[in-house]
Amino acid sequence: MMIEKHISALLYRYQCVIIPGFGAFLAETKSAQLNTDxxxxxxxxxxxxxxxxLKNNDGLLANHIALQEKISYEDALGKIKYDVSHWFDELQNNKSITIKDLGHININSEGSLVFTPDTPVNYLTDAFGLSSFTSPAVKREEYKAVAEAIEEKAPIVFTAERKRDYSFLKYAAMFAVIATVGVGGFKIYHDQKVENETLIVQQAVQEKVQQQIQQATFFIGGDMPTVALPVKEEVTIKPYQVVAGAYRSEENAHTAVVQLKExxxxxxxxxxxxxxxxxxxxxxxxxxxxxxxxxLRQIRYNENYDAWLLIK
Known part of the structure; x- marks a missing residue:
C-alpha cells in the first residue's frame, strides 16, 4: 500500500501530518506574491x-487510513510501518525516494534526511482554482510624457463662434451625481450583505472542521490512561530544552509528563x-x-534515542 495519497489528503486540512517512525510533513500558508522582474x-x-x-505517532494518519481503507487501526499502523521500512531500505542504499505530490527525500553525508519539495498541487483550499499569471507592465509615466510633448507642439487656435446656452448641462450633471450616489449606496448595501453571508458560511465550516479535528485527534488505538489536567504552575523555562515528544492532544501531553515524572x-x-x-x-x-x-546525550543513551534539542 502506498500512503502518499493519504498524506496529501490530510495536508489539505491540517498543518502537520506525522508519519510514525519517519518524520512529519508541515504545511505553512504563504500569501500571494508578485515577481516584479x-x-x-x-x-x-x-x-x-x-x-x-517529529516522528511520535499522534494517531492522525493511521486513523485516516483505517477509515478510508475500512481496516482496523492496528492494521493501518502495520501498513505505515511497512512503507516506512521500505523507504529506509531505499535510503540506506543511497537511493532517493519520491513521494508523489510532495517531493524527494535522500540522506546526506552526515546521515540526515534532506527533503526537496516538489508540489505541483496547491494544498490551500482557499486558493482553489487560482493559478499564476503574467501581466504586462503599466507604463503610465511614459504615456504621460508623450502626451505632454504633444500638447507642447500642438498649436492653439481660437475661432469665433456663437455663444450657446449650456444651462442644460448643469441639470445633466446633477442627475449624474444623484445616479452615482444611488448606485454607490446600493453597491455598499449589496457588498455588506454578501460579506455577512460569507461570514456565516465560514463560521459553519470552521465548526465542522473543529468537529473533524476532535474526531481524528482522540480516536487512537488502545486506551490511554485517564489523567486529570493539573493547574499550570509558574515554571521558568530556560532557553535550551530537551524534548521527549510532541502531541496533538494536550491531555496526551500531560499523560506523557506524568509518565516521565514517574x-x-x-x-x-x-x-x-x-x-x-x-x-x-x-x-x-x-x-x-x-x-x-x-x-541530551544521556537521555538518548539511557531512555529515548528520538529525543531532540529545542532552542528558543
Whole structure:
C-alpha cells in the first residue's frame, strides 16, 4: 500500500501530518506574491517542508487510513510501518525516494534526511482554482510624457463662434451625481450583505472542521490512561530544552509528563503549543547549550534515542 495519497489528503486540512517512525510533513500558508522582474502574480499557497524530529505517532494518519481503507487501526499502523521500512531500505542504499505530490527525500553525508519539495498541487483550499499569471507592465509615466510633448507642439487656435446656452448641462450633471450616489449606496448595501453571508458560511465550516479535528485527534488505538489536567504552575523555562515528544492532544501531553515524572524526571513539563498545533513535552530545560547537549546525550543513551534539542 502506498500512503502518499493519504498524506496529501490530510495536508489539505491540517498543518502537520506525522508519519510514525519517519518524520512529519508541515504545511505553512504563504500569501500571494508578485515577481516584479517577470511581472508574474502567484496565488496564496501552502509551502510544504519536512521535519525528521517529529516522528511520535499522534494517531492522525493511521486513523485516516483505517477509515478510508475500512481496516482496523492496528492494521493501518502495520501498513505505515511497512512503507516506512521500505523507504529506509531505499535510503540506506543511497537511493532517493519520491513521494508523489510532495517531493524527494535522500540522506546526506552526515546521515540526515534532506527533503526537496516538489508540489505541483496547491494544498490551500482557499486558493482553489487560482493559478499564476503574467501581466504586462503599466507604463503610465511614459504615456504621460508623450502626451505632454504633444500638447507642447500642438498649436492653439481660437475661432469665433456663437455663444450657446449650456444651462442644460448643469441639470445633466446633477442627475449624474444623484445616479452615482444611488448606485454607490446600493453597491455598499449589496457588498455588506454578501460579506455577512460569507461570514456565516465560514463560521459553519470552521465548526465542522473543529468537529473533524476532535474526531481524528482522540480516536487512537488502545486506551490511554485517564489523567486529570493539573493547574499550570509558574515554571521558568530556560532557553535550551530537551524534548521527549510532541502531541496533538494536550491531555496526551500531560499523560506523557506524568509518565516521565514517574521515571524520575521531576522537571518534565508541557510547554506552550507550537504553530503546528502540537504540545511539546520536555524532560528539562537548561541555561547553557553545553548543559543541554550533555543531558541530551544521556537521555538518548539511557531512555529515548528520538529525543531532540529545542532552542528558543
Amino acid at each position: 517577470t511581472h508574474t502574480f502567484y496565488p496564496p499557497e501552502k509551502s510544504i517542508s519536512f521535519n525528521a524530529n 521515571k524520575g524526571y521531576e522537571n518534565a513539563v508541557t510547554i506552550e503549543q507550537n504553530k503546528y498545533g502540537l504540545y511539546p513535552v520536555i524532560y528539562n530545560s537548561y541555561t547553557t547549550h553545553e548543559e543541554a547537549k550533555q543531558a
